[in-house]
Amino acid sequence: MKTYAIAAIPGDGIGQDVIQVGMKVLEALQEVRGDFRIDFESFPWSCAYYLEHGRMMPEDGLTTLESFDAIYLGAVGFPKLVPDHVSLWGLLLPIRKTFDLYVNLRPCRLLPGTKGILRGKGVEDIDFVCVRENTEGEYSGVGGRVHIGTPHEVAIQSIVFTRTGVERIMRYAFDLARRLGRRKVTSVTKSNAMQHNMVFWDEVFAQVAGDYPEIAHEGVHVDAMAARMVRNPETLDVVVASNLFADILTDLAGALQGSLGVPPSANVNPIRDVPGFFEPVHGSAPDIAGQGIANPIGAVWAASMMLDHLGEAEAARQIMAAIEALTADGGVLTPDLGGQATTWEVGDAICERLRVAAPIS
Ligand code: GGG
Numbered sequence: 001m002k003t004y005a006i007a008a009i010p011g012d013g014i015g016q017d018v019i020q021v022g023m024k025v026l027e028a029l030q031e032v033r034g035d036f037r038i039d040f041e042s043f044p045w046s047c048a049y050y051l052e053h054g055r056m057m058p059e060d061g062l063t064t065l066e067s068f069d070a071i072y073l074g075a076v077g078f079p080k081l082v083p084d085h086v087s088l089w090g091l092l093l094p095i096r097k098t099f100d101l102y103v104n105l106r107p108c109r110l111l112p113g114t115k116g117i118l119r120g121k122g123v124e125d126i127d128f129v130c131v132r133e134n135t136e137g138e139y140s141g142v143g144g145r146v147h148i149g150t151p152h153e154v155a156i157q158s159i160v161f162t163r164t165g166v167e168r169i170m171r172y173a174f175d176l177a178r179r180l181g182r183r184k185v186t187s188v189t190k191s192n193a194m195q196h197n198m199v200f201w202d203e204v205f206a207q208v209a210g211d212y213p214e215i216a217h218e219g220v221h222v223d224a225m226a227a228r229m230v231r232n233p234e235t236l237d238v239v240v241a242s243n244l245f246a247d248i249l250t251d252l253a254g255a256l257q258g259s260l261g262v263p264p265s266a267n268v269n270p271i272r273d274v275p276g277f278f279e280p281v282h283g284s285a286p287d288i289a290g291q292g293i294a295n296p297i298g299a300v301w302a303a304s305m306m307l308d309h310l311g312e313a314e315a316a317r318q319i320m321a322a323i324e325a326l327t328a329d330g331g332v333l334t335p336d337l338g339g340q341a342t343t344w345e346v347g348d349a350i351c352e353r354l355r356v357a358a359p360i361s
Contacts, residue, residue, distance in 0.1 A: 002036040004310055007068040007275070011046045011091070013284030014343075015074020017292070018299035021347030022072065025300050025322075026307075028351035029315060036312060041068075047078035047087050056082075056090030062098045070306050071095065071277040074299065075284035089141070096134050099274040101267040102165065103172050104132035104246065105305070106281060108233075108253035108263060111297075113328040114337055116258045121233060126256050128236035131176060132246030133169040134267055136160050137197075139243040161197045161242075163204065170208040172270060173240035177215050180238070184216040185209070188225050188241035188249065201242065226252060254281055259336035261295025264302035268309055278306040292342035295334040297323055300350055322353035 006026075010019040026038050043064075045057040056076075058064070065071055076092045077084050095101070110116045110126035118126070140160035147153045173185050187205045191198035202219055209217040220228060222245045228235065229252055241249060254260035260282045268276040280298030288294060300323060308316035326332060332349040333339025341349070 004036065004038050004069045005067070006038055006040050006306070007065050007071045008040050008042045008073075009045050009071065009091070010042070010074040011076045011284065012048070012078045012087070013075055013286040013289040014282070014294035015046075015076070015284050017074075017289065017294045017343050018280060018296040019072060019074040021296035021343060021350075022299040022303045024347050025319065025350050025354070026303050028354050029318060032354050033315060033318075036315070040072075045091055046076070047082040050082050050087065050090065056087055062094060065095065065099075065275060068275045069310060070275050072303065072306060073277060073279040075280070075282065077284040078286050080286070093139065093141070095277050096267050099277070100135060100269050100272060101274070101277055102133065102135045102168060103266075103268050103270060104134035105176075105266040105268065106130040106132060106246070106250045106253065106263055107301075108250070108257060110257055111262065111327040112324050113330045114258045114262075114333075116256055118230065118233070118256060121256075125234040128233065128253075129176065129180070129182075129238050130246055130250050130253060131169060131173040131238060131240045132250065133165065133240075133242050135243075136162060136165045137243035138245075159194075159197050159242075161200055166201055166204045167208060170205050170240055171211075173238050174208060174212040174215055177238040178212065182215075182237035184218065184237045185212075186225075186236055186239045187217065187219045188222050188239060188245045189219045190222050190245075191219075192221060205240075222249070225249060229253065229256065250281055259295055259334075260298075261334065261336050262297050262301070264298050264305055266302065266305040266309060276306065276309045278302040278309075292344060293335055294343050295336050296343050296347050296350075297327075300347070318354060318357065319350075321357060322350045325353045325357070326350055 010016040030038055050056050076087050107129050110123045138159050142160055143157040145155045177185050189198050189202055191202045254263045263281040265279050265281045280302050282298055304316045304319035326349050332341045334346055
């Protein structure tokens with residue numbers, strides 16, 4: 001029987017709650033299917049770990065992760081204990097960069113039965129995929145501060161775009177559009193104000209688009225894109241954006257789906273043999289951790305993306321079918337989606353639906 005080694009890193013805040021549910025759903029699925037096994041190993045790397053050890057993960061943490069088939073992460077951040085830039089640069093960003101997980105795939109789809117927040121926009125209107133560049137751009141980490149604490153202090157954060165980095169993410173977006181049968185790729189830019197990096201981004205986009213004549217393409221400035229997502233989300237198929245722009249816009253995409261608790265995120269390198277890393281889009285929300293009100297759907301959907309990436313497409317679809325049956329029914333939802341159920345009740349209801357559903361082929 002095929003066995004997958006998964007590194008589970010619940011992390012901080014509600015990451016602990018939702019990863020517990022995600023693991024339970026995966027365990028229920030392997031029981032139902034019986035054709036693969038998942039071996040989880042959990043790691044306590046988090047802000048609590050930082051307080052004890054002075055780092056977010058051990059020195060050889062990335063080497064440890066290398067031997068796994070995938071990484072399943074909850075959330076990172078507990079700003080009252082550890083500054084956010086320390087926790088993010090201590091755990092989440094090093095995983096993405098070290099394994100060169102240059103694609104961050106974030107679907108935005110209104111699930112059946114859920115209302116979203118846009119008047120007059122339904123499931124047929126809100127259905128696009130955001131392809132986020134995940135290893136460079138605004139999150140390159142290049143910069144520094146001088147004259148710290150003096151009146152002439154200076155802080156510089158540089159944006160780094162490489163031809164390799166930009167071209168490969170554009171190409172991935174067009175290939176994805178082709179694979180999904182989508183008609184258009186929309187590039188998010190700001191080349192009117194950013195005359196170096198974003199003009200370069202636009203040039204590479206135009207060059208890559210030339211190799212995909214059957215797929216329409218357009219560039220939209222990031223400010224106009226924010227408005228377009230709200231006014232006309234139905235005009236979007238595949239969206240490609242830089243690290244920061246996509247980070248911001250996919251929170252907006254979460255709101256379009258009714259809650260930031262819904263969307264998942266897959267950090268992958270489609271070429272290299274490295275573990276992909278899967279997480280809900282949402283953060284750690286420490287203020288509501290452990291209360292049983294966090295929505296686990298984003299984490300469970302991320303588990304589905306993980307299975308799909310591992311080559312278990314049918315199992316991935318089974319999880320999505322269970323989530324969709326749950327939302328369509330509407331009876332067992334967390335408060336962010338208008339329900340009264342707890343995190344654990346939603347998890348149990350998804351497991352139950354997996355058990356009763358007919359196999360999908
Ligand atoms: N679920 C992962 C998480 O903790 N996200 C919070 C966050 O701020 N992420 C930044 C990023 O995705 O770059």
